[in-house]
Amino acid sequence: MAFLFNSDAARGAIFRKAFACELPDLEFYHCSENFDPEKVRYLLTWSAPDDLSRFCNLELLFSIGAGVDQFKPETIPGHVKLVRMVEDGIVRMMQEYVVLGVLTLHREMVAYREQQSRGVWQALATSQATDRRIGFLGLGMLAQAAIDRLKPFRFSLATWSRSKKVVEGVACFHGDDQLGDFLRGTDILVCLLPLTEQTSGILNARLFSLLPAGARLLHVGRGPQLDQGALIEALDSGHLAAAMLDVTDPEPLPESHPLWSHPKVIITPHIASVTQPHSAAQAVIENIRLHRAGQNPIGLVDRALGY
Numbered sequence: 001m002a003f004l005f006n007s008d009a010a011r012g013a014i015f016r017k018a019f020a021c022e023l024p025d026l027e028f029y030h031c032s033e034n035f036d037p038e039k040v041r042y043l044l045t046w047s048a049p050d051d052l053s054r055f056c057n058l059e060l061l062f063s064i065g066a067g068v069d070q071f072k073p074e075t076i077p078g079h080v081k082l083v084r085m086v087e088d089g090i091v092r093m094m095q096e097y098v099v100l101g102v103l104t105l106h107r108e109m110v111a112y113r114e115q116q117s118r119g120v121w122q123a124l125a126t127s128q129a130t131d132r133r134i135g136f137l138g139l140g141m142l143a144q145a146a147i148d149r150l151k152p153f154r155f156s157l158a159t160w161s162r163s164k165k166v167v168e169g170v171a172c173f174h175g176d177d178q179l180g181d182f183l184r185g186t187d188i189l190v191c192l193l194p195l196t197e198q199t200s201g202i203l204n205a206r207l208f209s210l211l212p213a214g215a216r217l218l219h220v221g222r223g224p225q226l227d228q229g230a231l232i233e234a235l236d237s238g239h240l241a242a243a244m245l246d247v248t249d250p251e252p253l254p255e256s257h258p259l260w261s262h263p264k265v266i267i268t269p270h271i272a273s274v275t276q277p278h279s280a281a282q283a284v285i286e287n288i289r290l291h292r293a294g295q296n297p298i299g300l301v302d303r304a305l306g307y
């Protein structure tokens, strides 16, 4: 019975050490080594290898990232459980980035950066946190963790999710019918949705038009969720005040893309949250233990929903 690590060797070495201590009965292979594919019960990878059918005894397919949109579900046999990466390192980094992004947009840092480029020393009017409404599109584990970190600032917090959810101290909206009301009450929109057929292109001109004038966007979902042309139009018309994007489509954007140099946009290169090998190894080990005990792993993907 074997575990196959199909990613970079440096992180693989950290996983190997943890597995040797915690699951010594399981053979461990890095993808660069010789192994018998029939022995592989557990595979950790970013995307599914083309020859997935070789792994005829595969039981768990672990994504090395929090997202699973890079997999083509039709290529993964129905009995194989697909598992998102749920680990403390990803959660902590996302909390940091969302707080950074919300405060950046709240305290006018995008406009100050532009003023600095012109040598302008000029205070801008700013709202108090209690008057600033932060709205999260998507209410998975990462959004909930980020919301916990934002609460002490006393922002007004709201969320929108596909199905009904309840979070203490947060106005929770759900379903298509409530999206408009949610958007009309959002000053800083944080997108933390998974990429699915339903969420592809969701950040579009219509959605922006429902936000109040002067709203801002923090995008930490996936690039294809954003209509980049519509964002530029909304910024140039003055309807949106600023945007901070950690994801784009494609990644990176072509050198000449107008978003690179847009004065109202900050771009970071998909670094909001990165799987941390020590904590990720423990999370994967724990999931293998759960699976062996006949329980579902944490982060099990609902193949019908796509997340």
Ligand code: GLV
Residues within 6 Å of the ligand: 064, 065, 066, 067, 068, 273, 274, 275
């Ligand atoms: C990064 O975007 C991830 O999926 O972990």
